[in-house]
Amino acid sequence: MSIASDLIRGHTETIILANLLNGDSYGYKINKAILKKTDGKYELKEATLYTAFRRLEESGSITSYWGDENSGARRRYYSITPEGRAEYDKLKSEWEKTKLLIDKLLVNGGNIDE
Amino acid sequence: MSIASDLIRGHTETIILANLLNGDSYGYKINKAILKKTDGKYELKEATLYTAFRRLEESGSITSYWGDENSGARRRYYSITPEGRAEYDKLKSEWEKTKLLIDKLLVNGGNIDE
DNA sequence: ATTATATACCTCACCTGTCAAGGTATATTT
DNA sequence: AAATATACCTTGACAGGTGAGGTATATAAT
Numbered sequence: 001m002s003i004a005s006d007l008i009r010g011h012t013e014t015i016i017l018a019n020l021l022n023g024d025s026y027g028y029k030i031n032k033a034i035l036k037k038t039d040g041k042y043e044l045k046e047a048t049l050y051t052a053f054r055r056l057e058e059s060g061s062i063t064s065y066w067g068d069e070n071s072g073a074r075r076r077y078y079s080i081t082p083e084g085r086a087e088y089d090k091l092k093s094e095w096e097k098t099k100l101l102i103d104k105l106l107v108n109g110g111n112i113d114e
Numbered sequence: 115m116s117i118a119s120d121l122i123r124g125h126t127e128t129i130i131l132a133n134l135l136n137g138d139s140y141g142y143k144i145n146k147a148i149l150k151k152t153d154g155k156y157e158l159k160e161a162t163l164y165t166a167f168r169r170l171e172e173s174g175s176i177t178s179y180w181g182d183e184n185s186g187a188r189r190r191y192y193s194i195t196p197e198g199r200a201e202y203d204k205l206k207s208e209w210e211k212t213k214l215l216i217d218k219l220l221v222n223g224g225n226i227d228e
Numbered sequence: 229a230t231t232a233t234a235t236a237c238c239t240c241a242c243c244t245g246t247c248a249a250g251g252t253a254t255a256t257t258t
Numbered sequence: 259a260a261a262t263a264t265a266c267c268t269t270g271a272c273a274g275g276t277g278a279g280g281t282a283t284a285t286a287a288t
Contacts, residue, residue: 165276
């Protein structure tokens with residue numbers, strides 16, 4: 001594995017929301033978009049992806065509907081709600097703050113008396 | 115809570131190791147050092163701290179010994195091992211890579227066809 | 229004297245997100 | 259007929275974080 005799952009934990013929902021900001025999409029496509037964004041380095045596990053969809057829908061950040069494909073596999077499309085956009089903004093800014101905090105915490109240092 | 119635990123998850127061990135690079139220390143002091151590093155914004159929960167010590171010791175990244183305080187509460191000191199230093203380097207560089215990856219993934223974008 | 233606060237350690241049960249492993253179904257290519 | 263790609267889903271196990279509890283010493287406040 002190229003990325004530790006404990007380091008990505010907690011970002012799954014933000015990643016999904018980011019992929020819905022510009023328009024509706026569906027699971028498979030979102031995962032392929034993630035793969036492309038990261039130059040093939042990262043992709044969500046299916047179980048993680050779909051359980052995250054459930055959580056997001058339950059909390060009101062997204063809604064879903066079945067596509068009307070007349071050919072091929074059926075698709076469940078997702079829409080981001082206004083609450084979802086607000087949630088995205090919140091999670092994004094939390095990430096920016098946390099990033100700085102972790103950077104500070106991982107620096108070799110501290111522990112010298114006074 | 116000022117920092118989401120899912121965002122810090124997986125960094126606990128790296129944070130502890132970072133605090134042992136410059137010399138031995140003990141739980142309570144490490145946590146106070148973390149608090150100081152982050153200007154009072156963050157502190158590990160005790161249960162998190164001590165379970166992380168167990169894991170780190172079991173995996174060979176740290177060793178421990180009881181201090182010889184002749185007054186006050188007893189202290190268990192921790193030393194980072196050469197393996198622990200190597201582990202720190204590895205976790206630190208994983209963080210640097212993951213940070214860039216998450217930054218890419220959280221950007222508004224993707225989902226536009228071609 | 230007793231209560232509160234600070235120091236300093238520890239454990240257990242629970243919660244939550246991730247993931248391996250399984251499954252269903254359609255369409256195309258070999 | 260088999261393999262691959264698309265596209266969805268669920269279940270059980272696992273692991274790290276945490277709330278809530280505990281022990282013990284020393285000092286400051288009531």
